[in-house]
Amino acid sequence: VVKAASPIQGLLERIDKGASRKFVIEQVKSPTDFFELDQKGDKVVIRGNNYVSIATGVNWYLKYYAGIQLSWNGMTAQLPAVLPAVPQKERHETDLKYRYDFNYCTYSYTMAFWDWDRWEKEIDWMALHGINLPLAVVGADVVWYNVLTKLGYTKDEINEFIAGPAFQGWWLMNNLEGWGGPNPDSWYKQRETLQKQILKRMREYGIRPVLPGYSGMVPHNAKERLGLNVSDPGLWRPAFLQPTDPRFNEIADLYYKEMSRLYGKADFYSMDPFHEGGNVAGVDLNAAGQAIWGAMKKANPKAVWVAQAWQANPRQKMIENLPAGDLIVLDLFAESRPQWGDPESTWYRKEGFGKHDWLYCMLLNYGGNVGLHGKMKHVIDEFYKAKTSSFGKTMKGVGMTMEGSENNPVMFELLCELPWRPARFDKDEWLKNYTVARYGKADKAVQDAWLLLSNTIYNCPAKNTQQGTHESVFCGRPDYDVYQVSSWSEMEPYYKPEDIIRAAGIMLSAADRFKGNNNFEYDLIDIVRQAVAEKGRLVYPIMIDAYKAGEKELFAASSQRFLDLILLQDKLLAARPEFKVGTWIEKARNLGTTPEEKDLYEWNARVQVTTWGNRVAADEGGLRDYAHKEWNGLLRDFYYNRWKVWIDRQKAQLNGAPVKAIDFYAIEEPWTKQTNPYSSQAEGDVIEVAKEVYAKITE
Numbered sequence: 101v102v103k104a105a106s107p108i109q110g111l112l113e114r115i116d117k118g119a120s121r122k123f124v125i126e127q128v129k130s131p132t133d134f135f136e137l138d139q140k141g142d143k144v145v146i147r148g149n150n151y152v153s154i155a156t157g158v159n160w161y162l163k164y165y166a167g168i169q170l171s172w173n174g175m176t177a178q179l180p181a182v183l184p185a186v187p188q189k190e191r192h193e194t195d196l197k198y199r200y201d202f203n204y205c206t207y208s209y210t211m212a213f214w215d216w217d218r219w220e221k222e223i224d225w226m227a228l229h230g231i232n233l234p235l236a237v238v239g240a241d242v243v244w245y246n247v248l249t250k251l252g253y254t255k256d257e258i259n260e261f262i263a264g265p266a267f268q269g270w271w272l273m274n275n276l277e278g279w280g281g282p283n284p285d286s287w288y289k290q291r292e293t294l295q296k297q298i299l300k301r302m303r304e305y306g307i308r309p310v311l312p313g314y315s316g317m318v319p320h321n322a323k324e325r326l327g328l329n330v331s332d333p334g335l336w337r338p339a340f341l342q343p344t345d346p347r348f349n350e351i352a353d354l355y356y357k358e359m360s361r362l363y364g365k366a367d368f369y370s371m372d373p374f375h376e377g378g379n380v381a382g383v384d385l386n387a388a389g390q391a392i393w394g395a396m397k398k399a400n401p402k403a404v405w406v407a408q409a410w411q412a413n414p415r416q417k418m419i420e421n422l423p424a425g426d427l428i429v430l431d432l433f434a435e436s437r438p439q440w441g442d443p444e445s446t447w448y449r450k451e452g453f454g455k456h457d458w459l460y461c462m463l464l465n466y467g468g469n470v471g472l473h474g475k476m477k478h479v480i481d482e483f484y485k486a487k488t489s490s491f492g493k494t495m496k497g498v499g500m501t502m503e504g505s506e507n508n509p510v511m512f513e514l515l516c517e518l519p520w521r522p523a524r525f526d527k528d529e530w531l532k533n534y535t536v537a538r539y540g541k542a543d544k545a546v547q548d549a550w551l552l553l554s555n556t557i558y559n560c561p562a563k564n565t566q567q568g569t570h571e572s573v574f575c576g577r578p579d580y581d582v583y584q585v586s587s588w589s590e591m592e593p594y595y596k597p598e599d600i601i602r603a604a605g606i607m608l609s610a611a612d613r614f615k616g617n618n619n620f621e622y623d624l625i626d627i628v629r630q631a632v633a634e635k636g637r638l639v640y641p642i643m644i645d646a647y648k649a650g651e652k653e654l655f656a657a658s659s660q661r662f663l664d665l666i667l668l669q670d671k672l673l674a675a676r677p678e679f680k681v682g683t684w685i686e687k688a689r690n691l692g693t694t695p696e697e698k699d700l701y702e703w704n705a706r707v708q709v710t711t712w713g714n715r716v717a718a719d720e721g722g723l724r725d726y727a728h729k730e731w732n733g734l735l736r737d738f739y740y741n742r743w744k745v746w747i748d749r750q751k752a753q754l755n756g757a758p759v760k761a762i763d764f765y766a767i768e769e770p771w772t773k774q775t776n777p778y779s780s781q782a783e784g785d786v787i788e789v790a791k792e793v794y795a796k797i798t799e
Contacts, residue, residue, distance in 0.1 A: 107151045107304045111224055116179045134193035137161050139186045151306045155227035163537035171509050173678055174618040175221045194519040200459050200499030202235040208269035209468030209504035213687035216297050227305045229516040236309035237272055239295030242288050243358045261319040266704035273375040274317045276336045280704050286693045299363055310406050313369030313396050314355040316341040331379050343391030352395035369396050370406045385417035393422050408432050409439045424455040432501045433463040435479050436565050441491040452491045460486050461499035462515050467727040468504025471569025472630045474511040474558040477527045484524040538619045545610035552603040556595040566590040572633040573640050574666050574739050575728040577764055578746030580644055587722030597634035604631035608794055611787045621786040625676045628790045632669045635797045652754050659747045666740045672793040673732035674783040681733035682778030706772040715765050733778040738771050
């Protein structure tokens with residue numbers, strides 16, 4: 101038995117100084133991933149086959165023996181002087197060797213402005229949750245910068261191609277170029293340093309990063325500039341270099357050499373040609389697959405291609421002739437639109453992914469939108485259904501593929517436990533144990549509140565394909581029939597708003613018993629926030645009906661109530677930094693080294709969560725409000741203002757005054773260009789504010 105030293109020791113010391121002395125860590129060889137919890141004298145033994153398995157064991161012990169749940173916004177804890185004993189050895193193992201994390205979008209919607217301090221917490225969280233295969237795209241822009249320099253592009257031309265900090269996710273998926281830039285030189289230096297820190301820590305843990313590989317992306321003007329044979333990119337998009345072009349291999353080689361020089365070789369590369377509307381006209385898909393795979397194999401003969409199953413991708417013709425074992429497909433939205441072979445799916449693939457390995461992934465969140473959401477029981481059932489189906493033999497793990505994280509911790513905890521639980525289990529029983537782990541003690545009111553939530557808002561129906569949470573009506577562009585906020589959300593009513601308001605009340609009844617408990621106070625604000633949003637959803641149609649009926653007084657009263665609810669929501673969310681636009685903007689500004697850089701990064705941060713693009717993209721492209729956030733500061737200064745302008749117009753109309761159509765983009769854009777400060781500090785006592793706001797929405 102070898103004593104496992106550094107990464108686990110470092111992890112335990114970051115959780116609580118001195119904690120590493122309370123555990124005995126043992127690493128044991130094993131063909132399958134496993135962890136064991138055991139006891140030696142007054143010390144707890146955590147045994148496993150590698151550092152990630154051991155870290156997963158540490159987390160399991162903390163949750164289910166010590167009542168400590170480490171979450172992304174609370175990665176430290178005070179462990180008792182003597183740890184609760186493990187009465188009998190407990191063992192968990194899994195034959196699912198890959199546990200994946202992240203979506204390209206996560207790098208923009210959530211992680212665009214993270215520094216090393218935040219990343220260090222995330223990598224610890226990943227190890228604790230068994231993640232061993234994360235997408236790692238920070239600093240890919242540095243690779244591109246150097247490659248294009250070698251191809252003769254000037255600095256200005258390169259910066260017209262590389263996207264700004266808040267938009268790199270889509271640039272790397274070949275969806276757009278240049279938007280949000282040009283980036284300053286200091287940005288590239290920061291990114292390179294940060295990615296090296298990220299990869300160093302991942303590799304210490306034995307976590308295997310998935311680096312972005314080369315799939316044929318070139319700047320839209322590559323035909324003119326380099327004489328390349330490219331497919332027509334269409335508006336905003338980079339071009340796709342035909343795999344049959346004699347220079348494909350040369351450019352791919354340049355790319356991989358530069359990637360390896362900066363960040364080392366990877367055993368996994370992520371490539372998604374033709375993602376979301378990419379043009380395949382005139383492309384020999386088999387040749388494309390062979391060229392992309394061949395270039396990767398040349399860079400590292402052991403490498404495996406990781407591809408996202410989204411809409412028609414990966415195209416059957418592109419992957420059918422690749423060798424088994426050289427491709428892992430992420431079934432990106434498996435909880436709602438599985439492609440692994442489930443005949444009930446709207447994105448049914450009869451043969452699944454054929455001979456290729458695949459991972460059962462949960463997308464859960466779109467646009468980083470704020471809101472409670474999930475298919476709790478369904479995710480459990482579908483996972484075991486897939487595992488025991490005829491497609492189960494190529495299922496090699498699970499993945500979290502959210503567009504935005506830092507939300508709905510209950511769903512991520514659930515997904516990460518699936519590989520370590522051998523058989524289907526009862527949602528209610530699991531949830532009861534979850535609340536004890538999350539809040540440190542059992543409480544009937546808390547369990548009742550969560551049970552109610554799990555059977556309503558966290559019980560989105562199997563057939564429902566909506567893009568994440570039920571969006572808050574406060575964040576929608578005003579109109580007479582606002583239901584969904586984002587253009588593509590596909591929302592359908594599946595729960596009663598009244599049930600959520602009731603659940604918030606039950607949760608609130610337990611609040612005094614959990615004062616100062618970080619996980620409880622975060623969840624309390626989140627659940628009461630959802631209740632306020634539901635109240636807005638109930639008041640909105642009254643306002644619209646009053647207007648249509650010409651009832652001036654009723655319209656005046658209901659529209660005032662609606663506006664007051666937005667301000668109440670703003671006040672509630674000020675109580676936690678996670679729900680403040682100031683937190684997002686501050687992170688962005690902190691990365692700038694000059695006032696101009698700080699302003700550029702702030703503009704990126706503001707545009708992304710509001711108009712997303714320019715006028716054409718926002719209005720005609722439907723991108724506005726895609727990444728809307730129910731956040732303090734944004735509610736008061738952006739959404740409230742937008743609704744007030746519209747409501748005043750309706751009042752004028754009811755009084756017979758002539759009115760013009762509202763140009764919403766003209767109202768929205770000025771906010772994106774401002775640099776007025778927003779605080780990131782919590783304001784007010786969480787429990788008192790929650791009680792006050794709840795009383796006002798239920799009076």
